[in-house]
Amino acid sequence: MSSSLSALLSATFYESGYDHRVEIIHQRDAGALRRLVSLDVTLYDKDGALLATPTVDPRQEILDLGVLVRDATSTQERVMVVLDARYDEAIFPYRPHHYAYFHRRGSTAAPLYYAVNAVLGGVPDRVGATNINNFETYVFRQRPFAETYSLLLGCLARFVPVQAQVFAYYGARRISQDVVLAPKCHTEVQLPAEDGGERLARVEVKALFRLLSYVVGRRAGAGDVVLFDHLFTYAK
Amino acid sequence: MTRRLRSFARRLVGVARHPTYYLPWIVRPGLECALVLSNVEARFKPSCGSGPFRASVVQYDAQGVAAHRYEVALQTSTDAVELPLKAAAGGCGFATVSGDRILSDLYVTLSDGRDYTATHGRGEFVETYPPLTRALLAAACGVASLAGRTIPLFARNQYVYLGPDSRSHVLLMNLSNVTNSIRAVLSTEGRAVGSRLLRLPPMGSHLLDVASLAPGPRPSAAAWRLRLEGNAWFNLYLVGAGPLDLAGPLSLMHVK
Numbered sequence: 001m002s003s004s005l006s007a008l009l010s011a012t013f014y015e016s017g018y019d020h021r022v023e024i025i026h027q028r029d030a031g032a033l034r035r036l037v038s039l040d041v042t043l044y045d046k047d048g049a050l051l052a053t054p055t056v057d058p059r060q061e062i063l064d065l066g067v068l069v070r071d072a073t074s075t076q077e078r079v080m081v082v083l084d085a086r087y088d089e090a091i092f093p094y095r096p097h098h099y100a101y102f103h104r105r106g107s108t109a110a111p112l113y114y115a116v117n118a119v120l121g122g123v124p125d126r127v128g129a130t131n132i133n134n135f136e137t138y139v140f141r142q143r144p145f146a147e148t149y150s151l152l153l154g155c156l157a158r159f160v161p162v163q164a165q166v167f168a169y170y171g172a173r174r175i176s177q178d179v180v181l182a183p184k185c186h187t188e189v190q191l192p193a194e195d196g197g198e199r200l201a202r203v204e205v206k207a208l209f210r211l212l213s214y215v216v217g218r219r220a221g222a223g224d225v226v227l228f229d230h231l232f233t234y235a236k
Numbered sequence: 237m238t239r240r241l242r243s244f245a246r247r248l249v250g251v252a253r254h255p256t257y258y259l260p261w262i263v264r265p266g267l268e269c270a271l272v273l274s275n276v277e278a279r280f281k282p283s284c285g286s287g288p289f290r291a292s293v294v295q296y297d298a299q300g301v302a303a304h305r306y307e308v309a310l311q312t313s314t315d316a317v318e319l320p321l322k323a324a325a326g327g328c329g330f331a332t333v334s335g336d337r338i339l340s341d342l343y344v345t346l347s348d349g350r351d352y353t354a355t356h357g358r359g360e361f362v363e364t365y366p367p368l369t370r371a372l373l374a375a376a377c378g379v380a381s382l383a384g385r386t387i388p389l390f391a392r393n394q395y396v397y398l399g400p401d402s403r404s405h406v407l408l409m410n411l412s413n414v415t416n417s418i419r420a421v422l423s424t425e426g427r428a429v430g431s432r433l434l435r436l437p438p439m440g441s442h443l444l445d446v447a448s449l450a451p452g453p454r455p456s457a458a459a460w461r462l463r464l465e466g467n468a469w470f471n472l473y474l475v476g477a478g479p480l481d482l483a484g485p486l487s488l489m490h491v492k
Contacts, residue, residue: 019399019457026492027393028461062395062459093239097492101395103402103457103478110346110353111402111476113489139274139316139343147351169314201316202276219351226351226485232341234280 005086020065020102040084048184107224136231146220149191154212155181164207170198250366259344259357260473272343274316291335298326300439329441353487363412363469386417388465399457405475406444410436412468422449
């Protein structure tokens with residue numbers, strides 16, 4: 001791959017039952033001239049096993065993850081979808097993002113729209129972030145809702161496992177969980193909504209290397225995803 | 237090159253950009269909108285001090301009127317304050333947040349009481365145009381509107397999603413002190429299927445029902461293209477609605 005191109009390494013999770021569509025180019029111009037040079041898609045199960053490498057035409061606009069996963073695998077488990085793109089800076093005046101829309105079929109919840117987590121990679125001098133980005137936080141509402149909360153974490157490292165600590169804060173107390181993810185493994189870390197009568201106030205993820213990370217809120221009982229957001233880095 | 241030309245043109249006509257942090261809001265019957273204000277990132281910035289951190293919130297209604305003002309104090313960097321927004325004309329708009337030493341991205345949440353959705357605000361700018369430029373823009377837009385057009389100084393392309401049990405709306409926000417004529421064109425497969433010319437007052441907002449641009453049955457969810465052109469700076473948030481449309485739970489999402 002030419003080093004004159006810039007890289008965008010992003011990833012998300014697909015769960016069966018959801019209509020989940022990824023915009024290959026967000027804000028494609030009216031003439032559809034903005035296109036990625038290439039897009040490699042890989043699918044991994046929770047243990048890091050490569051499930052498939054489906055071919056995707058980077059000229060298409062919307063990637064239907066449901067169709068993609070169903071056609072390429074027989075799994076009903078959660079799948080980590082890695083999008084490894086190359087783009088020309090002359091075509092994209094700023095670092096592009098993939099955005100995505102998803103909604104559980106038949107759910108009365110609102111559909112969600114989100115920026116696919118960019119996990120960096122590719123050409124080192126154009127990764128677009130020079131600050132520490134592996135130290136993240138997220139704040140939760142304090143009144144009780146009929147929701148459960150969790151973190152979805154994935155490891156995009158190629159060679160070494162990543163060790164992370166997840167701290168959940170309840171009033172003045174915090175609960176920590178250690179997470180070790182081998183390359184391409186992923187997991188869902190549950191965050192109890194209450195502990196000792198205190199509500200979950202915020203969560204922090206501290207990792208040696210950048211992890212794929214999303215905060216997830218699900219309707220209690222049904223499990224429909226109603227909150228799906230990236231965390232915020234401490235260092236901007 | 238284009239960026240430099242635009243910057244030169246702004247200076248030429250006297251347009252000023254004022255850094256502004258803003259968040260969208262929607263309040264409807266049965267739907268609460270609350271901001272979550274925090275400054276947790278300041279924990280690792282010794283220059284920020286230890287608090288209290290004060291913030292002023294101005295809630296603009298759909299007509300661009302500063303309908304409500306709130307003062308908030310965060311006692312420490314780990315403090316988080318939930319600020320329920322009041323109802324105001326039009327049921328939607330945006331709120332600006334200003335304050336010294338606030339470093340964190342701030343959240344806006346929508347809740348039907350059962351669960352909540354959240355997104356964050358944007359640190360951008362509001363543009364102010366001098367009187368002569370405002371008058372010229374108004375005259376030019378008046379002429380263009382006769383043909384259902386605007387003066388397309390700013391343009392955005394956004395995918396929207398329409399299906400049998402979920403759909404997108406778009407919250408448009410005029411981030412300027414001039415009336416903004418925004419033309420929305422919905423298209424699919426390279427063919428325009430509907431358009432509308434909207435007039436947003438200075439600092440005003442509009443919740444665009446995208447589906448109304450192309451009425452008809454939708455057996456399966458699909459992405460459509462929406463192109464927006466305006467005569468002044470504007471931005472948008474995507475609003476997600478489920479099978480109950482605007483009468484049910486909603487989500488908000490920023491876009492770049």
